Amino acid sequence: MxxxxxxxxxxxxxxxxxxxxxxxxxxxxxxxxxxxxxxxxxxxxxxxxxxxxxxxxxxxxxxxxxxxxxxxxxxxxxxxVAQAVEAFPFDAADASRQPYVVFASDEAVLIEILAAAPELDPDADPVARGTGVVYWHPVKGTTVDTPFGRLLSKKTYRESTTNRNLRTLQKIVS
Known part of the structure; x- marks a missing residue:
């Protein structure tokens, strides 16, 4: 089971x-x-x-x-999910940022997203690859405006990706 x-x-x-x-x-x-x-x-x-x-x-x-x-x-x-929570590579306690984890139905989609990502500012739009996920840590209030946020919102990825806040994931595994 x-x-x-x-x-x-x-x-x-x-x-x-x-x-x-x-x-x-x-x-x-x-x-x-x-x-x-x-x-x-x-x-x-x-x-x-x-x-x-x-x-x-x-x-x-x-x-x-x-x-x-x-x-x-x-x-x-x-x-x-527990592994993704445990491996979050950014400062999850930073109250000025959103600690997101991006999931995809297929590992290849995550690779495609990272390959399609424009040159990202690591201070404004930090992204890191994890096992089966992509971690994203944008400044609060900017998620729809950052280059990575705009990439994730493309219709191409609508059927195969979703992201969750780290705090939600912690509740899922508790």
Whole structure:
């Protein structure tokens, strides 16, 4: 049995509202065990014996059918989330910055994003590669304006990436 984390992309923003109780109910109905949601930003922790590709397809279809939106998730193990939290390379206590971790459905997408990144100012838009993730530590209030932020928001990456604040990830693994 593997403990998984489904990171939903684009819920509870832009008019797409998915209540945590309804989300938890859906995952229970799909036959998963130990289901819990974390915050109201589309994070579901659950256990299953199924393999990742089948799980991702099943969950995305169920989300589309139940909530009527173009649902995409990034599916990672709880252990991978814990590793990403532990390895955060920047000063997570710096209150002037947002400690983000970028996840992708495919490792190749992370490599592509880093290759496509323009010349980044390491003080304004610090980015670092991690195991299966990219770490990003922009100044608060600048995330949509930085070169890396604009790159992440491209439609090309909408279906395969999502980012989470480090504090959210800490709650997921606790």
């Amino acid at each position: 593997t403990t998984w984390v489904a990171l939903l992309r684009g819920v509870n923003v832009n008019g797409i509202t998915v209540r945590s109780a309804d989300l938890r109910d859906l995952f229970d109905q799909l036959g998963f065990t130990d289901v819990r949601t974390v915050l109201a930003s589309g994070n579901v922790v659950f256990s299953s014996t199924a393999a990742a590709p089948a799980l991702k397809t099943k969950i995305e279809k169920a989300l589309r059918d139940r909530f009527g939106y173009d649902a995409w998730i990034v599916l990672v193990t709880r252990a991978a």
